[in-house]
Amino acid sequence: MRNPIRSEADAFRFVLLTIGYFALIVIGSVINVWLGVVVFVVLSAGVLWWFVMRRGEAQAPVKQAPAASPPEEHRVLVVANETVGGSQLLETIRGRIADRNARVLVVCPALNSPLRHWASDEDGAREHAQERLDASLKTMQSAGIQASGEIGDGDPIQAIEDAVRTFRPDELVVSTHPLGKSHWLERGVVEKARERFALPVTHVVVDRP
Amino acid sequence: MTAVAGEHHGPPPIHYSSRVSPSVLGMFLFIASEIMLFGSFFTVYFFDRVVNHSFGGQWPPPGMHRPAFVAGVNTLILVTSSFTMHWADSSIKKGNRAGLQAGLVLTVLLGLAFLLTQVVEYHRIGFNTSDTSFAATFFGLTGLHGAHVFVGLSILTVMMVRAFRGHFSPEHHHGIEIGGIYWHFVDVMWIVVYVTVYLL
Numbered sequence: 001m002r003n004p005i006r007s008e009a010d011a012f013r014f015v016l017l018t019i020g021y022f023a024l025i026v027i028g029s030v031i032n033v034w035l036g037v038v039v040f041v042v043l044s045a046g047v048l049w050w051f052v053m054r055r056g057e058a059q060a061p062v063k064q065a066p067a068a069s070p071p072e073e074h075r076v077l078v079v080a081n082e083t084v085g086g087s088q089l090l091e092t093i094r095g096r097i098a099d100r101n102a103r104v105l106v107v108c109p110a111l112n113s114p115l116r117h118w119a120s121d122e123d124g125a126r127e128h129a130q131e132r133l134d135a136s137l138k139t140m141q142s143a144g145i146q147a148s149g150e151i152g153d154g155d156p157i158q159a160i161e162d163a164v165r166t167f168r169p170d171e172l173v174v175s176t177h178p179l180g181k182s183h184w185l186e187r188g189v190v191e192k193a194r195e196r197f198a199l200p201v202t203h204v205v206v207d208r209p
Numbered sequence: 210m211t212a213v214a215g216e217h218h219g220p221p222p223i224h225y226s227s228r229v230s231p232s233v234l235g236m237f238l239f240i241a242s243e244i245m246l247f248g249s250f251f252t253v254y255f256f257d258r259v260v261n262h263s264f265g266g267q268w269p270p271p272g273m274h275r276p277a278f279v280a281g282v283n284t285l286i287l288v289t290s291s292f293t294m295h296w297a298d299s300s301i302k303k304g305n306r307a308g309l310q311a312g313l314v315l316t317v318l319l320g321l322a323f324l325l326t327q328v329v330e331y332h333r334i335g336f337n338t339s340d341t342s343f344a345a346t347f348f349g350l351t352g353l354h355g356a357h358v359f360v361g362l363s364i365l366t367v368m369m370v371r372a373f374r375g376h377f378s379p380e381h382h383h384g385i386e387i388g389g390i391y392w393h394f395v396d397v398m399w400i401v402v403y404v405t406v407y408l409l
Contacts, residue, residue, distance in 0.1 A: 005237070005390075006233070007233070007386060007390075008294075008295065008298040008385070008386045008389035008390055008393070009295070009298070009299075011389065011390045011393035011394065012291060012294070012295040012298075012389075012393055014393065014397065015288070015291045015393045015396050015397055015400075018397045018400050018401075019288065019400060022400055022401070022404045025404070026404055026408050026409070029408075029409060036409075
């Protein structure tokens, strides 16, 4: 959840809104107690509606250019879950780094169930992500690709955003299962990544890891 | 192929996923805990108001007058202090040190005026904490808020002294930002307390 109040100016606006909110309730109550209750219910519903709508807006694409990596180095960020060891993905990464001096970072999101996420029970998800990451790095190493890796947020877009801020990649490779088998494609992860990040995004479909 | 092993050290030391700096986030978490504290006091107040039928449903109990006008003036004072606080914050962002200093001095003075008015109100209100459950919840809620104003004033005083010593700049004004957020929270809480305890 994104906090709508992020600064002193936001907090000040919140003070003004609070004054308006309670002033209307008090005016309603002075005219008639039940009118005050109606004003309270209507305003509260309005605030709730605005908040829900705003959450939808917050997910709208935000172009975000990462700081450029050093000119002599080409950085590739690879985000994948179970498909991280797929041969199609390895070929794509080889193609991306070609003859350049490249750094590859593999991010494995710690995929979790919503219930476990809300219960902050992430240990299992992180352990599984670590296993996948270790296996992936091993596969990549045996394929001649040197890469480092880390576990990312359970939300793949958030995981990409975190890595974009810290790794500052030049391009992004997202690996998914084919349409019909991929939760990420169902949720439009690739489209969101293309809209949100000012980076070249390569989508690799891997049927079998 | 010249793929070079990356030297990326993860996870990063500071996590900026929420796009809020750790110190601001800390203040928000603190405020969240404060909202829970106030929430428990409001729960007691509303429970007492709904369940207590000792005086035939009359609220507040007979003979207990709530000084809504004086508290209303006090509300205006506190709301005005939010404006001066915002002025101070806006001023330092534009590099206007005089505006920052004047804004903080005015905010501290208004906060002091609020607190002194509350002390005088307590002195003249005519009932005490042990008189009825209404009195207990009244002093509990307004006193809890008064304590927060005192804490806010202490923070503002430190900010003011630092402002006069030449601290803060358009690039570095985190101390003002965080203290301002706390002061606005105190203001919002008072509006809720005033409306529920004095008006409704």
